[in-house]
Amino acid sequence: MPELPEVEIVRQGLIQFMTGKRIVQFEQRRSDLRWPLPKNMPERIANSKVLNILRRSKYLLINLSSQETMIIHLGMSGRLLVLKDEDETTTNIGNFNFSTHQYGKHDHVIIYLECGVRIVYNDPRRFGAIDLISTKEIFNHKWLKNLGPEPLGNDFYSDHFYKNLKKRKSSIKMAIMDQGLIAGLGNIYALESLWHSRISPLRKACDVEKVEAETLAIAIKNVLSLAIEAGGTSLQDFRHVGGEVGYFQQSLKVYGCLNQQCANSDCLGIIQRVKQSGRTSYYCNNCQT
DNA sequence: CGTACGACCTGCCCGC
DNA sequence: TGCGGGCAGGTCGTAC
Numbered sequence: 316m317p318e319l320p321e322v323e324i325v326r327q328g329l330i331q332f333m334t335g336k337r338i339v340q341f342e343q344r345r346s347d348l349r350w351p352l353p354k355n356m357p358e359r360i361a362n363s364k365v366l367n368i369l370r371r372s373k374y375l376l377i378n379l380s381s382q383e384t385m386i387i388h389l390g391m392s393g394r395l396l397v398l399k400d401e402d403e404t405t406t407n408i409g410n411f412n413f414s415t416h417q418y419g420k421h422d423h424v425i426i427y428l429e430c431g432v433r434i435v436y437n438d439p440r441r442f443g444a445i446d447l448i449s450t451k452e453i454f455n456h457k458w459l460k461n462l463g464p465e466p467l468g469n470d471f472y473s474d475h476f477y478k479n480l481k482k483r484k485s486s487i488k489m490a491i492m493d494q495g496l497i498a499g500l501g502n503i504y505a506l507e508s509l510w511h512s513r514i515s516p517l518r519k520a521c522d523v524e525k526v527e528a529e530t531l532a533i534a535i536k537n538v539l540s541l542a543i544e545a546g547g548t549s550l551q552d553f554r555h556v557g558g559e560v561g562y563f564q565q566s567l568k569v570y571g572c573l574n575q576q577c578a579n580s581d582c583l584g585i586i587q588r589v590k591q592s593g594r595t596s597y598y599c600n601n602c603q604t
Numbered sequence: 605c606g607t608a609c610g611a612c613c614t615g616c617c618c619g620c
Numbered sequence: 621t622g623c624g625g626g627c628a629g630g631t632c633g634t635a636c
Binding site for chain 3: 606607608609610611612614615616617618619620
Binding site for chain 2: 349421439440442482483484485489551592
């Protein structure tokens, strides 16, 4: 579910509740998500303070005063929700009071912070993952070390992007969803970026011209930036940490728009749907070539 | 090494 | 109403 913009929205939401706060307890309501949770996770992070929260691609990086970093990936259906305790009934955890709360069966991990705030990790499909690693080793972590440049960062250059596309025999759509080539795009934003660039997702990556690669690089930055400004895309599962939806689905031009007229005002095309490597693609077969 | 595909999981929606 | 099939924002391991 969550692509770069949604993870960024979650990060911005978590910052205000977690930064500078002490973790009083880490509760595992099951011992595995996609993989087993790290050994001794509760003991290793208990009593540490949250220094800051960063994002790399679709991963959240929570830096702790214990000199370790918690890495969280939301998979397809993961959510992080903030629970604030303003109820009457409370239970003591250490020196802190938390109201009693009915957890759902997909509430897998609860992070208890001082001041009665809890962060709930909910993930029906359990494709998400959590790990803990020494902060100074963070970018050697196997999940992070092979990621390509951040499209909104300073080291995403369109000439390098173009040269990498030239090496690929796969479709342009599969190429830009390859996290090693460029980090953070998923199915929705890959297709939206291609629509704005008027490039067909079916085109071979190596056939994309230099000027088109430049257009695509700009479109990717614009689409991601606008999606973040709109609070992300909430098709089904995605929510902000306070439960709010994002509004970028109103700005989607092709994703999910099967049989609709192309949103380009000078185009009379109809949006098509096709499978590419098992994933659904949408595109206009008139203006996207 | 690049590429393609199945696997991992649950819930929901559709058609019969 | 119930059941089976297909679908969903992602990533990894394996086989060519």
